[in-house]
Each structure stands twice: as C-alpha cells, then as structure tokens.
Amino acid sequence: MSDQTVQTDVLIVGGGPAGALLGHLLARRGIDVLVAERQTSLEREFRGETIAAPSVVTLRRLGFGPALDGHGYLPTEGVTMRMEGRRVMHVDYRRFGVGEVPIDIPQPALIKIFIDAGQRHRGFDYQFGTTFTRLIEQDGAIRGAWLRRRDGSSVEVRARLVVGADGRFSKVRHAAGLTADVQQMxxxxxxxxxxxxxxxxxxxxxxxxxxxxxxxxxxxxxxxxxxxxxxxxxxxxxxxxxxxxxxxxxxxxxxxxxxxxxxxxxxxxxxxxxEIFTAEVPQWSRDGLILVGDASHTCTPILGQGVNVAIQDAVCLTPVIAAALAADRAPVVTSADTAEFVTQRQRHKAFVTRFQRIQESALAQGGTVGVLLRRARYRTLDVLPLKYRIFGSVLNAPHQIDPADLAEDVRTGPAVGTGD
Ligand SMILES: Cc1cc2nc3c(=O)[nH]c(=O)nc-3n(C[C@H](O)[C@H](O)[C@H](O)COP(=O)(O)OP(=O)(O)OC[C@H]3O[C@@H](n4cnc5c(N)ncnc54)[C@H](O)[C@@H]3O)c2cc1C
Missing domain, CATH: 3.30.9.100 (D-Amino Acid Oxidase; Chain A, domain 2)
Structure with missing residues (x-):
C-alpha cells in the first residue's frame, strides 16, 4: 500500500469526547484539524454516558442545546445513598443552582453531535479506522505522526501540534516519553x-x-x-x-x-x-505535543467526572491553541504556550482525584467499626447544608470555565442542530 503525506495545523489522536469536541471547536475557529480515530464506527464499548451539569451548561452555551434536545437524554435529579439497607443520604442535584442537572446520553450520540457540527467547517476532518503508530520528532520537538489505515496504508501527518486524546492507555503519551503514575484502586x-x-x-x-x-x-x-x-x-x-x-x-x-x-x-x-485506576501524568506537554482527557488524567468512575473533565480540557485548550497558532512564534505550538492551561487543568484534576480517593476509601470499609462510623458520618452529613458545599465543590467545579474563554467559540459557532 502506498504511503501518503498530509499537512494540517493540528493532529488529534483519538476521537472520543475530548478529541471530537476539541476538533470541532478548533475547526470552528478556522483551524485545520485532522482527528484520527482507531475505531471504524461509533459503536464503541460500554463507557461514560453521564455529562455533569456544568458541562451541560457549557455545551448549551456553545450552541449544542438543539442537538442534545433533538437526540434526547435523561436528566438525573439526584443521588440517594443506602447503607446496609438504610437510606442515609440524599443529594438533590436541582439544589445546586447551576441551571442544569447531570444528563445521561449515549457516548456515541454525543460524539456524533460533535462530528456532525464539525463537518460544517471546511477544516474539519474526522477519520475513522485510522490508528496512531509513531511520532515524528525533529530537533527535540514533535512535528507530526505516522498513522495506519485499515487497508494497511500509512499516512505521514505533519502538524504544528499533535494532541494525544487517545484515552486511558494513551500510546501517544508513551511514544512521547511522558510517564504516568498509575495508582491502582x-x-x-x-x-x-x-x-x-x-x-x-x-x-x-x-x-x-x-x-x-x-x-x-x-x-x-x-x-x-x-x-x-x-x-x-x-x-x-x-x-x-x-x-x-x-x-x-x-x-x-x-x-x-x-x-x-x-x-x-x-x-x-x-x-x-x-479496571479502576487513576493515572497522574506530571508532564502533559512537549514542544509540538499536548495530552488531554483520559490520556492526561484518568479518573475513577466516582461521581462520573471523566467526560466532564474531557469536555473542559477541550474548551479550555481551544483558545490556547488558537492564540499560539496565530502568534506564529515557532514552527510548533510549544510547551510554554500551553503551560498555563496545564497548570490550571492539573489543579482541577488533582482536586477531583483527591475527592474520589476519599470516597473510594469510605466505600472500601468492611469491618464493623468502620461500617458504623461511615454510616454515622454520612447520616450526619445528610442533615447539614454543608453536604451541598462538599458535593458541589466537585460536581460544579467546571463552572471555573471562564465565560470569556467561550466568547469566541460562541461567536464563530453556528447554532448547532438548527439546520443553518
Ligand atoms: C466502562 C466505563 C464507564 C464509564 N462511565 C463514566 C460515566 O458514567 N461518566 C463519566 O463521566 N465518565 C465515565 N467513564 C470515563 C469516560 O468514558 C472517559 O473519562 C471519557 O470517555 C474520556 O474521554 P477521552 O476522549 O479522553 O478518552 P476516550 O473516551 O477513551 O477516547 C479515546 C479515543 O481514542 C481512540 N484511540 C485509542 N488509541 C488510539 C490510537 N492508537 N489511534 C487512534 N485512536 C486511538 C479510542 O478508540 C477512543 O475513541 C467511563 C469509562 C469506562 C471505560
């Protein structure tokens, strides 16, 4: 099979929630983007379907409301905790004052919404059945990657930024020599x-x-x-x-x-x-490369934060990439360009992981004393307004997305799903 060479602004490896949304948002700003997805269709394995309330707010602000409504979803109104047959705590999501509650929508549908919206933009190219094989490195910077298609052909992609959005077992991360501290739960x-x-x-x-x-x-x-x-x-x-x-x-x-x-x-x-683990990745970027979503920070399933942080990564990274490409200071987007993004997102991720670990250790209690203390603790918490502060600090942290970061995306984006 013959090899091909392609030039683009940004190559995104992995078309999950992080990669598909980032690709769409970049294309909306007129940036050429190739999203390489290993799977041949969206019928992927069973995975995260809950979108946390603040991400629902963000997606609506970005114009995805009609597409979400058009597909349909299930709002989740609250969570009840039962221990040893007794109801010990209830959190009503409607009381957080976010304006939305978490919603459940199949992940293939969510990704399709991002792809369909992306395809309205000239620079957007989402390729199924295309697998990352290795990075192209020159003078210490990442300058692109080699991809393999289902028919066995190889593609050399030259890009000013490679984004590793290839999930919890990221090959891009490994190829870039970025190490992950994997903590098994x-x-x-x-x-x-x-x-x-x-x-x-x-x-x-x-x-x-x-x-x-x-x-x-x-x-x-x-x-x-x-x-x-x-x-x-x-x-x-x-x-x-x-x-x-x-x-x-x-x-x-x-x-x-x-x-x-x-x-x-x-x-x-x-x-x-x-398999439940967290992966802490101390270094998310190199010159010409950045990691997002699960590739840069794998959460546990507690409180369903994986899709949420993936969406936030994409939204927060878009203006950073756009500014770096426009400034044209170097042939590639450098790690200095993305440093502030990394610091901000690492802080949020560390907070989510800390909270998840505390919950995980509470759930692991098996001894009688530990079980009694756990029940007493959650019962006490249930009657205190503090519980909304505690759970809200994790569930609603994404509200830290600065609306100013979205302004350009809102301006450039068509009203998605309205048939404009
Ligand atoms: C069973 C399960 C249940 C979950 N439940 C929830 C939940 O309820 N709520 C929640 O918020 N989160 C949940 N999560 C986590 C959530 O699915 C992830 O955090 C989220 O999908 C991360 O998005 P991502 O785009 O970073 O990575 P992913 O969704 O993992 O997407 C990565 C993409 O990269 C592609 N890829 C991988 N390697 C290559 C390669 N070499 N070349 C090209 N493409 C490649 C993959 O095919 C995939 O499409 C769950 C995860 C699992 C596995």
Whole structure:
C-alpha cells in the first residue's frame, strides 16, 4: 500500500469526547484539524454516558442545546445513598443552582453531535479506522505522526501540534516519553444494564453493604446502568464461582433488582469489566505535543467526572491553541504556550482525584467499626447544608470555565442542530 503525506495545523489522536469536541471547536475557529480515530464506527464499548451539569451548561452555551434536545437524554435529579439497607443520604442535584442537572446520553450520540457540527467547517476532518503508530520528532520537538489505515496504508501527518486524546492507555503519551503514575484502586468494577422499572424515576442510587456496593444510574432511554465493585484481580475467581453466584450477590445487595436480574442478566457477555485506576501524568506537554482527557488524567468512575473533565480540557485548550497558532512564534505550538492551561487543568484534576480517593476509601470499609462510623458520618452529613458545599465543590467545579474563554467559540459557532 502506498504511503501518503498530509499537512494540517493540528493532529488529534483519538476521537472520543475530548478529541471530537476539541476538533470541532478548533475547526470552528478556522483551524485545520485532522482527528484520527482507531475505531471504524461509533459503536464503541460500554463507557461514560453521564455529562455533569456544568458541562451541560457549557455545551448549551456553545450552541449544542438543539442537538442534545433533538437526540434526547435523561436528566438525573439526584443521588440517594443506602447503607446496609438504610437510606442515609440524599443529594438533590436541582439544589445546586447551576441551571442544569447531570444528563445521561449515549457516548456515541454525543460524539456524533460533535462530528456532525464539525463537518460544517471546511477544516474539519474526522477519520475513522485510522490508528496512531509513531511520532515524528525533529530537533527535540514533535512535528507530526505516522498513522495506519485499515487497508494497511500509512499516512505521514505533519502538524504544528499533535494532541494525544487517545484515552486511558494513551500510546501517544508513551511514544512521547511522558510517564504516568498509575495508582491502582483496591477494587475493580463490573457493569451491566437492566430495563428501568417505571417507578425508579430519575434518581441515581449508591447501594452499599459493608465493602460491596452497587452504583445504579438511570440511563437514556429506558434502562439502568449498574456497576458493582469486586476486589482487584478477583474476576477469574468470580467467574469460576459461576454466573448464578454473581447474580445472587447483586440481588442480595439490592433486592428491588432481584426479579430484573433473574430475568435479564443472562451471561457474562451481559457484563463489562472496568479496571479502576487513576493515572497522574506530571508532564502533559512537549514542544509540538499536548495530552488531554483520559490520556492526561484518568479518573475513577466516582461521581462520573471523566467526560466532564474531557469536555473542559477541550474548551479550555481551544483558545490556547488558537492564540499560539496565530502568534506564529515557532514552527510548533510549544510547551510554554500551553503551560498555563496545564497548570490550571492539573489543579482541577488533582482536586477531583483527591475527592474520589476519599470516597473510594469510605466505600472500601468492611469491618464493623468502620461500617458504623461511615454510616454515622454520612447520616450526619445528610442533615447539614454543608453536604451541598462538599458535593458541589466537585460536581460544579467546571463552572471555573471562564465565560470569556467561550466568547469566541460562541461567536464563530453556528447554532448547532438548527439546520443553518
Ligand atoms: C466502562 C466505563 C464507564 C464509564 N462511565 C463514566 C460515566 O458514567 N461518566 C463519566 O463521566 N465518565 C465515565 N467513564 C470515563 C469516560 O468514558 C472517559 O473519562 C471519557 O470517555 C474520556 O474521554 P477521552 O476522549 O479522553 O478518552 P476516550 O473516551 O477513551 O477516547 C479515546 C479515543 O481514542 C481512540 N484511540 C485509542 N488509541 C488510539 C490510537 N492508537 N489511534 C487512534 N485512536 C486511538 C479510542 O478508540 C477512543 O475513541 C467511563 C469509562 C469506562 C471505560
């Protein structure tokens, strides 16, 4: 197969929420962008579908409201925490005063909204079935990358910036020699879906019994997305014990789900495994390269922040790239150009991770004293207005996006989904 050489302003490796939104926002500003996505379609594996409220606000400000409304989504009104069969805490998302609540929309639909909007701009090119293989380096700076297409052909892409938006196991990060401090959490996760009973409503639930728990998320259009924790490296033993034993554990954790589990959870193929870790990446950039989304900071699933931080990365990075390209100080966008972005985003990510670790260690309590203390702590918190301050500090932190950062994107962007 013949090789090809392509020139673009920005090459984004990975067309997930971070890469697709960033590509769209850059193209909106007249910047040429190639998004290389390894998958051949959007029907990707089971993953994050919750968009936190502040990101919903941001997406609406950017003009995505009609497209979100046109597709449909499920608002989540609050979360209830149950421990050892008792309701101990409830957080009503409508009381945060953000103007939106978290919404659930399938990730393929969200990415398609970004791609469709991007394709209205001349400079936007999203290529499926295109895999990053290696970086092109010259005089210590990244000058592009080699990609491989499904037909076996290779493409040499020359770019002024390569963005690694290729997720939690980022190959771009590795190729650039940027190291990740991977911290395994004590437990992993197994997820599955069940039909949502009509009486369930639009509330998320965290159902805890000692050191086992279920996260139950109402999911668009009519299901429940359920995750249950398991001790690290115990999937093999769990499978050996048989699927019925697993179903019994789930049904015992939340007897309300028992009939649904019996009827709809049939085989291990109905479940998907998620390894839980955080990845701290001290250095996110080099001259000619920057990491965003999960590639630069992998969160745990607690409070569903992964898509949220990916969206924020894209929104905050867009004006930085635009300014650096316009200033034309160097052949590539340098790490000095992106330094402030990195500092600001690392601070936010560290805060989210700290909060997630505290929650994770509370969930891991198995001993009687620890379980009693945990219940007492959350019960006390439940009656204090402080709980809205604490949860709001994480859930609504994205409000730190400066509306001034969005001004240019709002001005340049067409009203998405309105058929302009
Ligand atoms: C099972 C699961 C459930 C989750 N639940 C939630 C949730 O409820 N809420 C939430 O906020 N977050 C959740 N997350 C996390 C969330 O999905 C991620 O944080 C979010 O998708 C990160 O977006 P991203 O664009 O940075 O990376 P990703 O979504 O991982 O996208 C990276 C993209 O890069 C592509 N890619 C990888 N390697 C290459 C390569 N070599 N060449 C080209 N392309 C490549 C991949 O195919 C992928 O499309 C969940 C994650 C998982 C795995």
């Amino acid at each position: 004590a437990r992993d996760f197994l997820q599955f879906r069940l039909p949502r009973p009509p009486q369930w409503g639009q509330q998320a639930e965290l159902v805890i019994n000692r050191d086992r728990h279920l996260v139950v998320l109402p999911t668009f259009p009519d299901s429940l997305r359920i995750g249950t924790n398991l001790p690290k490296r115990s999937l093999g033993a769990l499978r050996k014990a048989g699927f019925d034993a697993f179903r019994s554990v789930v049904a015992a954790l939340d007897p309300r789900l028992a009939p649904l589990v019996q009827q709809h959870l049939r085989t291990w193929d109905d479940t998907s495994f998620l």
